Amino acid sequence: MTAEPEKTLSALERLLLEPEPPARLVIPPLRRGELCPQCGEGRLDYNGTLDLACPVCGFTSGGGGGCT
Secondary structure, three states: OOOOOOOOOOHHHHHHOOOOOOOOOOOOOOOOOOEOOOOOOOEOEEOOOOOEEOOOOOOEEOOOOOOO
């Protein structure tokens, strides 16, 4: 019996067999009362422009919904 030679892939074959892109990380939206994602100490609450804000570190999240 003769052993078959090991098959090597050409550059074109390697390009066509590229692995799938990595899965996208899904981050749930922030909500009022959750721990701050930046400092982990303060609880998020809405400020005067309807952004979620941390009273401890000043982190804000949101586009500003308007004046309250």
